Amino acid sequence: MRASIAVVVALVLLASITGCAAAPAPEQGPAAGPADARLEQLRDLDGVRAAHLDDIGAHRSELVVDLDEAVTADLLAAVGALAESLLDDADSGVHDAVVRLDRSVYNYFDGMRGDELDAQLAYWLALAGTGVDSVTMLSSARGAAPAVGIPGTPTDDAGPAPRYVLVDLPGELPDGGLADIVDRLGDVDDPGAPGGQWDLLDLAPATKGEYAGPDFPDVELLRLDARLGALFADAPGLAGVQLHRDDALAQPLRVQVVVFDPEMDLVGADEAEAAFASTDGFAGLVDAVELLESAHPVDYRATVLSSPLHDGGSFELRFRVAGCAFTGDERWPELSAELGERWAASIAPERRDALPRGEHCTVDGERLPGR
Structure with a gap:
């Protein structure tokens, strides 16, 4: 009898110890986050192909919205309003937003809200529809110390951030095609920005134009720079031509040409000057000097980088024009x-x-004749 009672007591004790684990609570799905409802609203909009959040750090996420070609400025304004609401909601965890249309990207939200945001989104959409390969628009403060506010917080009081616009032009166009696209870009109404820069890729083969300031560059200036880049198009080993214009600089125009002509392979410092003089790259440079005096003459400096020299260093030629004075490179007098x-x-x-x-x-x- 005592043995039976002992067994019963042991069973009761065992049940009391394990009873909670024996009946687990029903499983529940993850609670809906503050962003979920607005994500669904975004996905339901006409013109939106997809919308999701990307993890970009501890308790931080980035809203990514992909558009289809049917999107209009009005539909894009609705996308902007929902993105704005997520960015302004501290509980959403959304600290940045990116809107994409094919290869074009919009990431200019800092200090942008309401009608201002609608206008910038519409401007980006119109630029992307001019026949270019892509348009990227974002805050020019990205990648550096934030110029305005903190991403993910309301910045209306601080005002819009500077704007950076990168336009990738088509690489192959018929005669007059580039001029037509540049004209169309310049004709789009710009809502304006407090500062920034425009960069245009493929003004000519391997040529990038950089233009400091928020306004679209002067169309005639772009045509001139396209002609300037084209002078080097046939140079063997051309790596790139970069033109930077900024009226705030002592030399408002900076020209850099990088060309690795086979004529310069394995030459030393003693032979480099004669070797470079026979290249198409130098011929283009001589023509560029004349072209830059023909229209919009400004002070400028030019740098040409070429192949490494076998006895150390790389070939580099520099010269500048300031006022009515030309200064060459004393290392290469000829x-x-x-x-x-x-x-x-x-x-x-x-x-x-x-x-x-x-x-x-x-x-x-040395003085030249006349004034």
């Missing part, structure tokens, strides 16, 4: 002399007219 001669023969009248009385144009410090 190349500089030829460039200086071409410049002297094609000086823009505006440069001479701007000289103070008694001053003269110069090449490497």
Whole structure:
């Protein structure tokens, strides 16, 4: 009898110890987050192909919205309003937003809300529809110290951030095709921005134009820069031409050409000058000096980078024009002399007219005849 009672007591104790685990609570799905309802609203919009959140850090996410070609400015405004509501909701965890249409990207939300955001989204959409390969629009403060506010918080009081626009032009166009696209880009009404920069890829083969300032660059200037880049299009080993224009700089135009012509392979410093003089890259540079005096003459500096020299270093040629003075590269006197001669023969009248009385144009410090 005692043994039976002991068994019963043991069973009761065992049941009391394991009873909670024996009847687990029913499983429940994850609670809906603050962003879920608005994500569904985004997905239900006409013109939206997909919408999701990407994890970008501890308790931080990025809203990504993919559009289809049927999207309109009005539909895009609805997308912007929902993105805005997520960015302004601290509980959503959304700290950034990206809107994509094929290869074009919109990421300009800092300080943008309401009608201002609608206008910028519509501008981006219109630019993307001009026949270019893609348009990227974002805050120019990204990648550096934030210029305005903190991403993911209301910044209306701080005002819009500077705007960066990157336009990727089609690489192959019929004659006149680039001019047509540039005209269409310039004709789109711009709501404006407090600062920023425009970059245009493929102005000419392997040519990038960079234009400081929030406004679309002057169309005639773009055409000039396209002609400038085209001077190097046939140079063997062309890696790239970069044109940077900024009126706030001492030299408002900076030209950089990188070309690895086979003629420069395995040459040393003693042979480099003669070798480079025979290249198509140098021929393009001489023509560029003349072209830059023909229209919109500004102070500029130019740098050409070429192949490594077998006895150390790489070939580099520099020269600049300031006012009515040409300064060549003393390391390469023969190349500089030829460039200086071409410049002297094609000086823009505006440069001479701007000289103070008694001053003269110069090449490497030597006076030229006349003023």
